[in-house]
Every structure is written in C-alpha cells, then in structure tokens.
Amino acid sequence: xxxxxxxxxxxLFTVTAFASLAFLVGIVLVLFxxxxxxxxxxxPKAFLLGQSWYPTAEPPEFGILPxxxxxxxxxxxxxxICVPLGVGSxxxxxxxxGDKQRAVLKPVIEILxxxxxxxxxFFGMVVMAxxxxxxxxxxxxxxxxxxxxxxxxxxxxTVASIAEDALSYVPRSFRExxxxxxxxxxxxxxxxxxxxxxxxxxxxxxLGMSRAIGETMTVLMVAGGSAIIPESMFDPVRPMTAAIxxxxxxxxxxxDHYHALFAIALxxxxxxxxxxxxxxxxxxxxxxxxxxxx
Amino acid sequence: xxxxxYVSMTAATVPAAVPxxxxxxRARARRGLVQKLGFGALGLCMAANIVFLGxxxxxxxxxxxxxxxxxxxxxxPRDSMTAGGVAPAILGTFYLTLGxxxxxxxxxxxxxxxxxxxxxxGWIVNVLRISINNLAGVPSVVFGLFGxxxxxxxxxxxVSIIAGSLTLGILALPVIISASQEALTAVPQSIRxxxxxxxxxxxxxxxxxxxxxxxxxxxxxVILSVGRVAGETAPILFTAAAFYVKGYPDSxxxxxxxxxxxxxxxxxxxxxxxEQTRIAYASSLLLLGLVLSVxxxxxxxxxxxRKTYHA
Numbered sequence: 001x002x003x004x005x006x007x008x009x010x011x012l013f014t015v016t017a018f019a020s021l022a023f024l025v026g027i028v029l030v031l032f033x034x035x036x037x038x039x040x041x042x043x044p045k046a047f048l049l050g051q052s053w054y055p056t057a058e059p060p061e062f063g064i065l066p067x068x069x070x071x072x073x074x075x076x077x078x079x080x081i082c083v084p085l086g087v088g089s090x091x092x093x094x095x096x097x098g099d100k101q102r103a104v105l106k107p108v109i110e111i112l113x114x115x116x117x118x119x120x121x122f123f124g125m126v127v128m129a130x131x132x133x134x135x136x137x138x139x140x141x142x143x144x145x146x147x148x149x150x151x152x153x154x155x156x157x158t159v160a161s162i163a164e165d166a167l168s169y170v171p172r173s174f175r176e177x178x179x180x181x182x183x184x185x186x187x188x189x190x191x192x193x194x195x196x197x198x199x200x201x202x203x204x205x206x207l208g209m210s211r212a213i214g215e216t217m218t219v220l221m222v223a224g225g226s227a228i229i230p231e232s233m234f235d236p237v238r239p240m241t242a243a244i245x246x247x248x249x250x251x252x253x254x255x256d257h258y259h260a261l262f263a264i265a266l267x268x269x270x271x272x273x274x275x276x277x278x279x280x281x282x283x284x285x286x287x288x289x290x291x292x293x294x
Numbered sequence: 295x296x297x298x299x300y301v302s303m304t305a306a307t308v309p310a311a312v313p314x315x316x317x318x319x320r321a322r323a324r325r326g327l328v329q330k331l332g333f334g335a336l337g338l339c340m341a342a343n344i345v346f347l348g349x350x351x352x353x354x355x356x357x358x359x360x361x362x363x364x365x366x367x368x369x370x371p372r373d374s375m376t377a378g379g380v381a382p383a384i385l386g387t388f389y390l391t392l393g394x395x396x397x398x399x400x401x402x403x404x405x406x407x408x409x410x411x412x413x414x415x416g417w418i419v420n421v422l423r424i425s426i427n428n429l430a431g432v433p434s435v436v437f438g439l440f441g442x443x444x445x446x447x448x449x450x451x452x453v454s455i456i457a458g459s460l461t462l463g464i465l466a467l468p469v470i471i472s473a474s475q476e477a478l479t480a481v482p483q484s485i486r487x488x489x490x491x492x493x494x495x496x497x498x499x500x501x502x503x504x505x506x507x508x509x510x511x512x513x514x515x516v517i518l519s520v521g522r523v524a525g526e527t528a529p530i531l532f533t534a535a536a537f538y539v540k541g542y543p544d545s546x547x548x549x550x551x552x553x554x555x556x557x558x559x560x561x562x563x564x565x566x567x568x569e570q571t572r573i574a575y576a577s578s579l580l581l582l583g584l585v586l587s588v589x590x591x592x593x594x595x596x597x598x599x600r601k602t603y604h605a
Contacts, residue, residue, distance in 0.1 A: 280424055
C-alpha cells in the first residue's frame with residue numbers, strides 16, 4: 001500500500017517535471033501550425049529576402065528583410081555597448097571590489113536587471129530620445145541608434161551577472177600560479193583569467209544578444225516603427241518583435257497577415273533557440289575544461 | 295599575500311636608489327601604468343551601471359512623484375484618461391500576477407523536486423535542463439502569441455485575466471524552477487539521510503524535511519518571479535490587457551487593465567498626449583517602485599539565507 005503510494009507520487013512528479021518541455025514543444029507546434037499557411041501565398045525565399053513589408057496594402061507584400069535587418073542592426077548596436085560594459089563590470093566585481101563593495105554592487109546589477117522593459121521603453125521615449133535628438137542634432141529621436149543605446153543598457157546587467165558567474169569558476173590556483181611566475185594583477189587578469197573564463201564569457205555575450213534580439217516593448221516604443229531597410233543608424237526602424245506586437249492586434253485572425261506575423265515569430269524563436277543552445281553547449285564544455293562536472 | 299611576496303622580491307633585486315633607470319625598471323613602470331589605466335576602465339564600466347540605475351530612477355521620480363496621490367492610487371480613470379487614478383490597473387496587475395504564481399508555483403517546485411530528489415537518469419536531466427533554459431530565453435512576445443493561440447482561442451477563454459495569467463505563468467516557470475532547485479540542493483544531504491534512517495519514506499522525507507528546509511529559497515524564487523511577471527507587457531498584449539475597462543474586473547474571464555500595459559497605451563493611444571504623459575510618468579514610478587521593492591526583498595531574503603547556511 002505504502003509502496004504503491006510512493007510510486008504514484010514519484011510518477012506524478014515525473015509527469016509534472018516535463019511541463020516545461022511540454023510548453024516548449026507546444027510553442028514550437030503552435031508557431032509552425034500558424035506560420036506555415038503564409039508559405040502558400042509567398043515562397044519562403046520571397047518572404048525572407050523580400051525587401052518590402054506592406055502587409056495591409058493591396059496587393060499586400062510580405063518581405064521581412066527590413067524587419068530582420070532592423071533586428072540585427074539594433075542588436076549589433078546593443079552589443080557594442082553591453083559587451084564592454086557588462087564584461088568590464090564583471091571583471092571589476094570579480095577582481096577589484098572588496099566584500100563591502102560587492103555587497104552593494106551586486107544588488108545594483110540585479111536591480112538594474114529587474115527593471116521592466118516597459119520602463120526602459122518609457123524612459124527611452126521621454127528622456128533618451130529627446131536628449132539624443134538634441135545632442136546629435138537629428139530630425140527625429142526615435143531611431144535605431146536610440147534603440148541600440150537602450151537595449152545595450154538593458155542587456156548590460158545580464159552580461160555582467162553571467163560573466164561574473166563564469167569568472168568565479170576559474171580556480172584560485174590559476175591566479176596563484178600566475179603571480180608565482182612574476183606576473184602583476186593586470187597581466188594575470190588579461191593573460192590568465194580572461195582566457196580561462198573565455199567560453200564562459202562568450203556564453204554571457206550570447207545570452208545578452210538573445211535578450212536584446214527578443215526584447216519587445218522597448219523596441220516597440222523607441223525604434224520609430226518604419227519598415228525600411230536602415231541606411232544609417234539614425235533611421236527609424238521596425239524590428240521583428242515590434243512588428244509582431246504592433247500589428248497582431250489589427251491583423252484579422254486567419255488572414256495572410258496573421259500567418260505572416262506568426263512566421264516572423266517562428267524565425268525569431270529559431271534565432272533565440274540557436275543562441276540558447278549554443279550558450280548551453282559552450283558553458284558545458286567550459287565547465288568540463290575547468291574540471292567541474294554539472 | 296601573493297602580491298606582497300612579489301613586490302618585496304622585486305624590490306630586493308632592483309634597489310630604489312639607483313638614479314639612471316634601467317630598461318627593466320622602465321618596463322615595470324609602464325606595466326604599472328597599464329594596470330592603473332586598465333583597472334580605471336573597469337571601474338568606469340561598473341560606475342556606468344550605477345549611473346544607468348540612478349538616471350532611470352531620477353528622471354522617472356522627478357516627474358512622477360508630483361502626480362502620485364491618494365486619488366491616483368484609489369480612483370478609476372476619468373475624462374478619457376486625463377484625470378482620476380489607476381486603481382483598476384493596479385488591481386488588474388495584482389490578479390494577473392497572483393494567477394500566474396498560482397499556476398507556476400506547483401509546477402515549478404514539482405519539477406525542481408523531481409530533478410534534485412528523485413535524481414533521474416542523466417539524459418532526462420539534460421533534456422529538462424535544456425528545455426528549461428530555452429523556455430527562459432523565449433522572447434516574451436512569442437509567449438504572447440502562444441497564449442493567444444492556445445488560451446484565448448483554442449481553449450476559448452477569450453482575452454481575459456485567466457488567459458493572461460496562464461501565459462505569464464509559463465514565463466515565470468523557469469525562474470521558479472531554478473530558484474527552487476538551488477534551494478533544494480543547498481539542503482544538506484545528512485538531513486535527508488537522517489530522515490530515511492528513521493524509517494520515513496522518500497515522500498515523507500521530501501514533504502516533512504526537505505521542502506520545509508528549502509522554503510525560504512523557494513520563496514525567493516516566488517518573489518523574483520512576482521517582480522518579473524508584474525512588469526511584463528508583451529505577453530498580455532493579446533491575451534489579457536485592455537486600454538480601458540469600465541469599473542473593476544469582476545470575473546476571471548473579463549479583460550483587465552494592467553499597469554505596464556497602461557503605460558504603453560497612455561504613450562501610444564488616446565488624444566491628450568500631455569495629460570496622458572503625466573499619468574504615464576506616475577504609473578511608471580508606481581510600477582518601478584513596486585517591482586524594485588519586490589526584487590530588493592528577494593535579494594535581502596537570499597542574502598540572509600546564504601548566511602544561515604554558511605554559519
């Protein structure tokens with residue numbers, strides 16, 4: 001009796017544990033099912049490489065290259081900001097901050113990471129955009145550049161905390177060996193610790209990138225919204241997430257436009273999926289390299 | 295300790311009193327300068343985080359604080375969103391968050407218990423970990439589309455509190471799982487063994503011994519996900535939120551106003567941009583205050599918890 005109960009409970013836990021897998025599979029199925037009908041109207045090639053996105057024109061055009069270009073553009077810009085700042089902060093925390101400083105600085109980074117994206121969007125819209133517009137003398141403030149700045153700020157704490165984690169896995173003996181052969185702290189940091197933590201740091205960069213490319217509300221509010229392939233970083237753009245969020249409400253259910261938006265979401269999902277799996281694989285190898293299991 | 299040994303060693307080899315600098319000494323001076331500049335640059339990177347946080351708090355508080363008063367917190371919006379308060383949006387965010395936690399807490403804790411207590415086979419652990427990590431990385435707008443398809447349309451809940459809660463719950467799941475997992479692994483193995491040695495079954499051990507010991511850590515995960523869920527906008531765009539609903543929500547199947555969506559709508563819809571921006575500032579300050587105090591609470595509990603384990 002008792003044994004049967006134990007078995008039943010274990011079975012229950014097993015089933016429940018697979019919920020996240022089920023949701024992930026569910027998301028993939030939903031995206032494919034709702035996205036595929038668009039390819040009866042447009043060929044996958046025309047969809048991916050088409051240069052005009054006029055989903056409500058007559059006849060409509062479903063080329064998402066401008067949206068993909070916009071996403072890549074703002075993400076690249078964000079990386080320029082969040083990689084040096086994030087990795088730099090992680091190195092500072094790991095190398096220079098004493099216990100007292102860490103007790104303050106680590107929460108600062110965590111709190112910065114917990115600021116909701118709508119707040120970043122609002123801040124970008126009412127503070128950052130007018131400021132950059134005036135400072136750089138631009139015709140408009142809501143541009144790819146402004147978006148990159150805000151996304152870079154948003155992704156910085158993500159990169160910082162994952163990179164800090166990676167640094168903490170580097171064994172003490174590495175540092176001691178380096179000091180023993182006469183290296184100073186900066187040499188030890190740049191020639192021993194950073195290379196040793198290299199793949200862990202690249203995991204941090206990939207996850208920061210994944211966060212930036214999937215970010216929705218901020219780009220929806222700050223990117224400016226025009227679906228053209230950007231020629232300069234001071235053009236307004238419409239990244240993939242912004243297109244989905246802005247247009248889903250007005251696309252009639254079951255229409256080509258509706259399916260096209262799901263197809264964009266599918267592509268976005270695949271991009272972030274590749275990023276996440278890559279980060280996972282790199283971090284596993286990294287831990288093995290340093291002689292850590294798990 | 296290692297550094298000081300190094301310094302005294304080199305000081306012994308090169309006496310400080312020799313006036314013409316040797317090539318070695320010049321190289322060391324240069325290295326010292328490089329180190330100073332490098333560390334300075336790292337300090338600036340760290341300072342940037344503080345500046346960002348300070349700027350966000352300052353600019354939003356500067357204009358938001360004046361607009362927050364009792365009426366703002368307790369009244370419904372009036373005069374097409376230009377006056378009155380945001381009480382229905384506060385309540386809506388409360389309901390959505392509560393629903394999301396009620397859904398994801400049992401699932402998340404069960405998953406963590408399975409992974410740590412029932413120690414399944416290696417490939418199962420890997421599959422589950424990869425799916426949890428990937429679920430954590432899915433863009434929030436994609437959760438919105440999933441919720442729209444499954445909860446709003448397929449299950450027929452319509453645009454409603456329940457559809458929004460379930461969508462947000464899936465998004466919170468990875469946060470709860472990893473916090474619970476961390477809490478469960480921190481429980482010393484000896485406690486489990488003691489319980490099993492007394493003749494308790496595995497389930498009794500989990501329920502009476504392991505879970506109570508891990509409770510504060512699990513609580514931290516819950517609080518963290520409250521902060522995350524309360525501020526999310528994209529998942530509720532098509533599943534729960536409305537710009538304006540008359541009065542207060544009265545059933546799980548009604549559309550709601552929610553604070554984050556309210557900010558977005560005030561900035562992008564409506565016809566009185568000036569008054570709306572003023573209310574958006576106040577709503578942003580309110581949401582920011584809410585989310586930040588929740589995450590500070592989580593950080594505080596976790597730090598206290600870590601101390602008890604290390605003591």
